[in-house]
Each structure stands twice: as structure tokens, then as C-alpha cells.
Amino acid sequence: MCPVYSAGHYFFINISVVLYFGLFFYYTCLMRTDNDNLKYAENSMKRLLLYSTMVLTFLVFISCSNDGIDKEMYAERVKSEFLHAWNGYVKFAWGHDDLTPLSQSYKDWHPETLYMTPVDALDTMLIMGFKDEAEKAKELILENLSFDHDFYVQNFEIVIRILGGLITAYQMDGDTRFLELADDLSKRLMPVFNSVTGMPYRDVNLRTGAVRGEVNNPAEIGTLILEFGTVSKLSGKPEYFDKAKNAILELFNRRSEIGLVGTTINVNTGEWDNKRSHISGMIDSYYEYLLKGSLLFDDTEFGTMWKVSAEAVNTYLYDETDNGVWYGHCDMVTGNITGTRFGALDAFFPAVLALSGDLDRAEKLQDSCYRMWMQFDIEPEQLDYSTMEEINPMYILRPENIESAYYLYRYTKDEKYLKMGIDYFESIVKYCRTEDAYASLSNVVTKEKSDSMQSFFLAETLKYLYLLFAPEETIDFENVIFNTEAHPIRKTW
Numbered sequence: 001m002c003p004v005y006s007a008g009h010y011f012f013i014n015i016s017v018v019l020y021f022g023l024f025f026y027y028t029c030l031m032r033t034d035n036d037n038l039k040y041a042e043n044s045m046k047r048l049l050l051y052s053t054m055v056l057t058f059l060v061f062i063s064c065s066n067d068g069i070d071k072e073m074y075a076e077r078v079k080s081e082f083l084h085a086w087n088g089y090v091k092f093a094w095g096h097d098d099l100t101p102l103s104q105s106y107k108d109w110h111p112e113t114l115y116m117t118p119v120d121a122l123d124t125m126l127i128m129g130f131k132d133e134a135e136k137a138k139e140l141i142l143e144n145l146s147f148d149h150d151f152y153v154q155n156f157e158i159v160i161r162i163l164g165g166l167i168t169a170y171q172m173d174g175d176t177r178f179l180e181l182a183d184d185l186s187k188r189l190m191p192v193f194n195s196v197t198g199m200p201y202r203d204v205n206l207r208t209g210a211v212r213g214e215v216n217n218p219a220e221i222g223t224l225i226l227e228f229g230t231v232s233k234l235s236g237k238p239e240y241f242d243k244a245k246n247a248i249l250e251l252f253n254r255r256s257e258i259g260l261v262g263t264t265i266n267v268n269t270g271e272w273d274n275k276r277s278h279i280s281g282m283i284d285s286y287y288e289y290l291l292k293g294s295l296l297f298d299d300t301e302f303g304t305m306w307k308v309s310a311e312a313v314n315t316y317l318y319d320e321t322d323n324g325v326w327y328g329h330c331d332m333v334t335g336n337i338t339g340t341r342f343g344a345l346d347a348f349f350p351a352v353l354a355l356s357g358d359l360d361r362a363e364k365l366q367d368s369c370y371r372m373w374m375q376f377d378i379e380p381e382q383l384d385y386s387t388m389e390e391i392n393p394m395y396i397l398r399p400e401n402i403e404s405a406y407y408l409y410r411y412t413k414d415e416k417y418l419k420m421g422i423d424y425f426e427s428i429v430k431y432c433r434t435e436d437a438y439a440s441l442s443n444v445v446t447k448e449k450s451d452s453m454q455s456f457f458l459a460e461t462l463k464y465l466y467l468l469f470a471p472e473e474t475i476d477f478e479n480v481i482f483n484t485e486a487h488p489i490r491k492t493w
């Protein structure tokens, strides 16, 4: 393991600075020729030595007590691990959706590739300064990516990964072909909204516009507005924004009297299919997009919907236990607690709370997220926070816990979040690194690997780790909104 702290580094900088000034002063004074000046120089040197010793002692004390973290070294290490993972993709899966790292092969989600990994990873390469790699990925995408395919895709995944990736590629690189692809994709996805309520179906055929999957969930219904909204603003086509916003309004209006939503809903009847409420997968990013939608589009309706929802969530799901603060599961109608489950996906919430200004709850929840990670030295998909035992033992290289540490570090500047990031990074390297890339874990207890490296590892996990350690100006944090796949969207309208 590499050293975490750089007290020695500080020490050598301090001592060099002091010696440099000492010598400079000494030689300057000796240049005078008469005796008085030599005496003056002698006295000055004594004083200088005394002051230098005092200052040096003080600086060494500060260096040791702060134990400043060598962020630059960590940023470099994250970059080199990104390159390691990307090179694995290039070697074994070039042109396909995902790398399968153990079998040294690839997996496509559909009968033909949609270039998931390169599209998702491109802006991370640009942010990290990997120009050659980015150029090759760009060429691959622009020369080959087509959406004219006769197969069904899952709207939500395609929107957050591919549409989100194309938007930021356009905004960061400026090539209008990225925007043309984003516009073409948006047009092909629009039929999802042709349900009775206007809430989207889950799947759509990219060529025929046929739809399927009338039982959908809040995350897949409500996590579309940043991407469709942005393409709408950039292409001047209001339909994309309006349909995505209408879907959210329809969903929000079906909240229970106590302000909560359930896990699944029928987009034609508008009836709830599963009334379990939580912030876990299938609901999670619906809340994220209410807040981020209000910020990206200065939309007060989203702002109100976020406030109403956050209040309900903080009233009924917030759970202060002996094991820390968590958000549990409850019935959306009665508010009665139905489960004490929390997992890797739920760990997105500290970031959202922090972005909303609720640092108190964000910090408390992040402490629990850290505890969840450290319980197994790497994060389980889900645990029971009343016993701290895992319910679902896999770790599929998810980013949320790291994303939240990053937001909290940006807002508090507390080094504890850097140290969290270091622990997260080191355990991912320790348990998930393979000879060619990175692999998920099928079990965080046994640390057995599984044959998958999803695109979000490059799009999100390593991006947030890098941003945590990189100089602040690497990204204009105050003026971008990250979509739920960590694609930073800039408001240019």
C-alpha cells in the first residue's frame, strides 16, 4: 500500500525554503565590505537562525499534526487505474458494450453493440486529460454508433448512460455530431411516453417505436428530465422537455397522502403495483432528479416537488438507530416501517442531501455509508442495518458511496472524506483489480470475483474518485449538474 500522508514531503519543502532564504540573506550581507556590515551580517544570521528554527519547528508540528494527504499522488494513481481498466476494454472488448474481465471477452446488451463503455467513459477521459484515448473513442463512436436497430432497449439505462454521455461529449468536445446522435436517440425514445398517463413504458424498439413494460418504477419514470430536457434546450425541440416533465408530474400527483411514492406503478392505469417506499433502487434517482431538475432548469415546480418529497422521506424513512442514521423501508400509505434494508444504491442520498443544503443529515448518513463499506472492507449491495449483516453480498463496482464522499468533501473540506475516498479506492484496487482490468465481486465476504465490469465503473466510480483528489478547478462544480451516471451537464441556455 502506498503511504497516505506526506509529512516528510512538507518537512523537506519547509527546510528548503528556510535554507534558501538563510543563504540568500547571508550572501547578500557578505557582499558589503566594511566591518560594521560584517557584524550586522553576523547578528542578522544569528537572528535568522533563531527565527528559522522557531518557524521550522512550528511548520513541522503543523505538518505532522495535519498529516496533509497527498491528493496529487492519489489523483495520479486513480488515473493510472482508469487506464488499466480502459486498456482491458480496448484489448478484449473494443467496439462492444461491456468488458467481461475474467473471461477476457465482451458482452453486448442487445443483438448489436451500442458502444456503451466508450460513450459512458469518454468524458472521464477528457476530464483526466487522456487525449489520445479520448480521440480514439470519439472516432469509434462517431464512425459506428447508430440507433437504427430493430430491437428493444431499456429507456432509462439508455438515457442515463448513452444520452447523458453524448450530451457531455458534445458540451466538452464541441463536435455537433454528438448532438445529432443525441437528438436522433431522443426522437427514437419518445414513444415510451405514449401511455395512457404519459408516464413512460420501460422499453422501446429503437426502429419501430413499439413499446412494452407497462409496470414501471419511479426511478425509470423520473430520471429522464436532465437528459431529455438538455437535448430539448440544445436542439430547440420543446417536446423532449415537456414529455419528461409531464411524466414526473403524473408520478408526483400519485404520491400518497403522506407524500411518499411506492416501488412500482402501472403507467396505463396509474395504479400502484407495489406500495413499498424507500430511497433504494427503483425509486432512488427520482428524488435526485427532482432536486437537480430544479437547479438545472431553474424550475420552481421541481423545487417544490423536491421539498415536499424530502420532507416525507425525512419523516417516514429517516431512522436513527444504535448503528447510526439510515433510511429504511415503509408502506407508502401508512408510513409503517417494513424493513431495515440499506445498500450501495441508497448511498447516493448523502450527495443529494448535501446538494440540497442539508449537510447535517448528509454527514450523518455518510458516516453510516462508510460503516457499511468498512463492515466487509468493501461495500455489499445490501445489508440489514439493524444487524449489520449482508442481505445481498455482491459488489458490482458501484459509485454512489464515493460520489457522496466527493460531494461532502466539496462542501465541508473535511479531510475525513478524503480518507474515506482512500479507503474506498484501496479496497477496490485490493479486491477487484485483475491482470487486465477490474471485476465485480459476487461476494464481499469471500471476495470472490465475477465476470463483469459495467460501464459505470469508468463513467462514475473512477471519475468521482479522481475528482475527489484532483485540483478543484478540474471541474466547475458550482456550475455543472451531474446526471445520475456522473455526466456533468452545463447549463448553456
Ligand code: DMJ
Pocket (backbone or CB within 6 Å): 160, 285, 345, 398, 399, 400, 456, 460, 484, 485, 486
Ligand atoms: C448507474 O447506472 C447510475 O448511477 C444509476 O443511477 C444507478 N445504478 C448505476 C450505478 O450504481
